[in-house]
Every structure is written in structure tokens, then in C-alpha cells.
Amino acid sequence: MPPTTPLPRHAAPSGRRELPEAPFLAAARGERPARTPVWFMRQAGRSLPEYRALREGVPMLDSCFDPEMLAEITLQPVRRHGVDAAILYSDIVVPLKAAGVDIDIVPGTGPVVATPVRDLAAVKALPELEIDQVSKVADGVGLLVERLGETPLIGFAGAPFTLASYLIEGGPSRNHEHTKALMHTSPEVWHELAGRLADLALTFLRAQLDAGVDAVQLFDSWAGALSERDYREFVLPHSAKVLEGVASYGVPRIHFGVGTGELLAAMRDAGADVVGVDWRIPLDEAVRRLGGRAVVQGNLDPALLHASWPVLEAEVRRIVEEGKAADGHIFNLGHGVLPGIDPDVLTRVVGLVHEL
Numbered sequence: 001m002p003p004t005t006p007l008p009r010h011a012a013p014s015g016r017r018e019l020p021e022a023p024f025l026a027a028a029r030g031e032r033p034a035r036t037p038v039w040f041m042r043q044a045g046r047s048l049p050e051y052r053a054l055r056e057g058v059p060m061l062d063s064c065f066d067p068e069m070l071a072e073i074t075l076q077p078v079r080r081h082g083v084d085a086a087i088l089y090s091d092i093v094v095p096l097k098a099a100g101v102d103i104d105i106v107p108g109t110g111p112v113v114a115t116p117v118r119d120l121a122a123v124k125a126l127p128e129l130e131i132d133q134v135s136k137v138a139d140g141v142g143l144l145v146e147r148l149g150e151t152p153l154i155g156f157a158g159a160p161f162t163l164a165s166y167l168i169e170g171g172p173s174r175n176h177e178h179t180k181a182l183m184h185t186s187p188e189v190w191h192e193l194a195g196r197l198a199d200l201a202l203t204f205l206r207a208q209l210d211a212g213v214d215a216v217q218l219f220d221s222w223a224g225a226l227s228e229r230d231y232r233e234f235v236l237p238h239s240a241k242v243l244e245g246v247a248s249y250g251v252p253r254i255h256f257g258v259g260t261g262e263l264l265a266a267m268r269d270a271g272a273d274v275v276g277v278d279w280r281i282p283l284d285e286a287v288r289r290l291g292g293r294a295v296v297q298g299n300l301d302p303a304l305l306h307a308s309w310p311v312l313e314a315e316v317r318r319i320v321e322e323g324k325a326a327d328g329h330i331f332n333l334g335h336g337v338l339p340g341i342d343p344d345v346l347t348r349v350v351g352l353v354h355e356l
Contacts, residue, residue, distance in 0.1 A: 016212050017145060022152050024085040028215060028252035028274050030295050030327040036320055037084035038353040039154075040346060041256075042336030043077040044089045047343050050076050060105045064094050067139035074144055078151055081347045082354075084330075085152045085215070086144065088208065090137060092158025092219055093166065095204040098137075099129040101167075109171060116170040118182060123193045126167075129200045134207045141211035152215060154254070155208030159220035160197040160238040162257075167193070176225045183234050194238040202245040209249045217254040217276070218242055220267070224259025224278075231263050236270050243271030254297060258335055264289050279334030284325035295328035300349075302333045305341045309348070316349055320356045 019025055023033035045051055051073055055063055063069045073089040093111045096103050102114035117123055144153050166172070168179045183190045205216050218239060223231060243253050255267045256276025264286055268275050275294055277286045279301035287294050304315055316331075323329030331353045337346065 017214065019150060019152055019214060022084070022150060022214075024152050024330060025214060025252065027328040027330050028254070028295060032328070035354045036323065036329060036331050036356060038331040038350050039083040039085040039087065040077070040081075040333050040337050041087070043081065043083060043087065043346070044073050045337065046339040047337050047341045047346070048076055048080065049343075050080075060091065060107075061094065061097055064090050065098075065136045067136055067143055070137070070140040071143040071147065074140075074153075075147060077346075078148065080343060081350045083151075083350055085154050086148055087154040087217070088137075088141065088144070088156060088213065090156065092156075092162065092221070094137065095129050095134060095157065095200050096163065096167075098133040098204075099200060100127040103166070106171075111166045112171040113167055116178070117167040117193065118178060120186075120189045120192065123189060123196065126193075126196055128196070129203045131203055131207050134204055137204075138207045138211040141208055141213055145212040153213045154215045154217055155205060155213035156217040156219060157201040157204045157242070159218045159223065159235075159242065159255075159257075160194040160201060161223050161226070161235045162219065162221045163197045163201070164190075164193050165222050167197075173222075176222060180225075180230075183230065187234070190234060191238075194234070195241070198238040198241040201242045205242065205246050209246060209251065213251070215252040215254065216246060217256060218272075220255065220257040220260075223257035223263060223267070224261075226263070228262055228266055231266050236266055239267075239270040247271070256297070261286070261289070265291070268294065274328075274330065276332070277334065283319060283322040283329065287325045294326050295330075296323065296326045297330040297332050299332065299334040302335055302338050302341075305333075305338070305345050305349075312345070312349070313352060316352050317356065320353060 023035055023037035026033040027037050070089045074086050078086050093103050106112045165176050165179045252273045254274040255272035258278050261281040264275055274297050277296050277298035279299050283296055286296055
């Protein structure tokens with residue numbers, strides 16, 4: 001794979017904002033903005049008291065289909081923390097729910113599927129996603145484009161493997177045993193399912209892009225459960241279909257998974273402009289594994305937001321320094337904000353990153 005080159009600037013398509021000075025977008029293009037940009041996965045959500053107040057009595061997925069509510073929740077951490085990018089408040093199962101799959105988010109458990117998908121008949125019975133089924137999400141994006149000012153908006157979708165894992169296992173899984181067994185035992189069923197989910201993710205991302213998001217992130221949360229060989233055979237072609245399918249929009253494409261230190265080059269090969277790195281390896285080592293040229297995002301351990309400030313400050317400084325090995329660095333966590341984090345700590349981290 002040839003070394004990465006800075007993502008070229010594209011004229012904003014009709015309806016998309018021009019944000020030439022946004023540090024997040026500059027870093028994503030492999031440039032060196034005046035300050036290191038920072039945002040946090042799951043920055044909008046349970047760590048914020050204003051979020052908990054707004055969501056009281058409202059089921060999670062209902063809030064994701066309410067344009068005003070999803071816009072307000074997306075804006076909350078931008079106002080509070082001064083982060084350099086907003087990420088659309090949504091969930092990776094939103095397009096599944098919109099298409100008509102019987103799936104819900106159970107508090108304390110996560111996504112739960114009423115009937116697991118484990119054979120070809122079940123795969124073929126899955127509904128396709130029509131773009132008008134996520135029109136409420138697109139409406140929320142439209143509100144955000146009007147209200148965010150100079151702050152970029154990141155859209156996102158779940159990657160085919162992670163979506164498939166939820167459907168096959170019936171919910172969250174520690175070992176993904178049914179998923180791996182299906183992959184190897186019935187590869188034709190697996191590829192049919194993953195291909196359909198790639199189409200679904202692509203439709204969902206295009207709806208967000210058409211409404212005006214400035215970047216996209218493909219979350220393959222559980223891809224780290226795979227060997228590189230299995231990833232390249234069973235997963236990469238389908239994630240590549242999604243990432244290639246949005247290439248014409250000319251926005252940065254971020255690809256992230258947990259425990260993917262051995263998969264970083266493969267995830268980049270799937271078509272990522274920016275590779276998300278969890279906390280398990282240093283950023284300079286991630287850049288080395290990516291061939292010495294890369295734009296990376298990460299990678300503070302979310303648990304260390306509970307540590308004393310001197311410990312946390314030292315970690316932030318280390319990560320910013322290690323990020324200098326990359327062509328571009330977007331500071332983030334190595335996974336999402338944990339529910340019990342003091343939001344003032346996040347605000348303080350943003351201030352420190354901006355000073356360094």
C-alpha cells in the first residue's frame with residue numbers, strides 16, 4: 001500500500017458549509033493546524049446532566065429520530081467543552097431500526113435483537129433501508145448545520161461486521177462465537193449478510209452527507225475480535241464498499257475499532273483517510289504500523305479520566321507528543337466517554353490539548 005497523502009481540499013457540494021479554517025478538518029487532511037483538534041467519542045450523552053434531563057422518560061431510539069432533540073444533544077458538548085467537532089447523536093442500530101428490524105436498546109445491556117439472524121432465509125428476509133426512512137435524522141443534521149457555526153459535524157454509521165455481530169448473536173457478545181462460526185461454516189451466508197449491511201450503512205451515511213455533515217466515521221466496534229487474515233477475507237471488502245461509496249463527497253473518512261492494533265493497516269486499506277487508534281498501543285507505534293505515513297485519531301484511555309489531574313495531564317501530554325509522528329493527529333479517547341465521568345474533567349482536557 002503506498003504511503004498516505006494529505007486529503008485534498010474539495011469545494012463544498014451545494015448545501016455543505018465551507019470550513020477552511022477548522023482545525024479538525026485540517027488535521028484530517030494531513031495538515032498541521034495551529035492547535036491540535038480534540039473531540040470525544042460519546043461526548044454527547046450520559047456524562048452530561050443536561051443530557052439526562054432532556055432524555056428523561058424518552059427511550060434512546062426515540063430520541064435519535066426526533067430532529068430537535070438529536071440536534072440539541074449533539075450541541076450540548078460543543079457548548080460545554082469547546083470541542084473542535086460535533087458528532088451526530090445517534091446509534092449504530094438506528095438504520096436497522098429505521099428499516100424495520102425488531103431491535104431495541106435495553107438499558108444496562110445494549111442492542112438486543114428479537115430474532116437472531118443465522119441462516120440464509122433470515123438474511124434474505126432482512127428489510128432494505130430506504131433513504132426516506134431516516135429523513136428525521138437528516139432533518140436533525142440540517143438543524144445542526146444551521147446552528148454549529150464554524151464547528152464541523154461528524155456523521156457516522158456502524159460497520160458491517162459490528163452490525164452483523166449484533167444481528168447474529170442477538171445482542172452484545174464477549175466472544176462472538178455464533179458470528180465467527182457462521183463466517184467460517186457458511187461464508188456465502190456471511191457475505192450475503194455483510195453485503196446487505198454495507199448497503200444499509202452506505203444509505204445511512206449518504207443521507208447524512210446529503211444533509212451536510214462535514215466528515216464521517218465508520219465504527220467497527222468489535223472488529224478487534226478478529227485475526228487480520230479473517231478481517232481481510234470476511235470484513236475488509238464490505239467496509240471498503242461503504243468507505244468507497246462515500247468517497248465522491250470529498251469529506252474525511254475515519255475508521256475506528258476497539259482492540260484493532262493488529263488491524264490498523266487493514267482498516268486503512270479499507271479506505272480510511274483517518275485511522276482511529278484505541279489506547280492499547282502508542283500513537284507513534286500505530287504510525288509505524290501504518291507505514292510511517294498516516295493521519296491518526298486517539299487515544300487516551302477513557303478510564304484515566306477518573307485519575308488525578310497530574311496523572312491525566314501527563315497522559316494527555318504524552319499522547320499529543322506521540323501524535324506528532326503522524327501526518328495529522330486528532331486528539332480523542334481510545335473509546336467512548338464513560339457514563340460516570342465528571343464533565344468538568346473533559347472541559348479541562350480540551351483546554352490542555354489546545355494549549356500544547
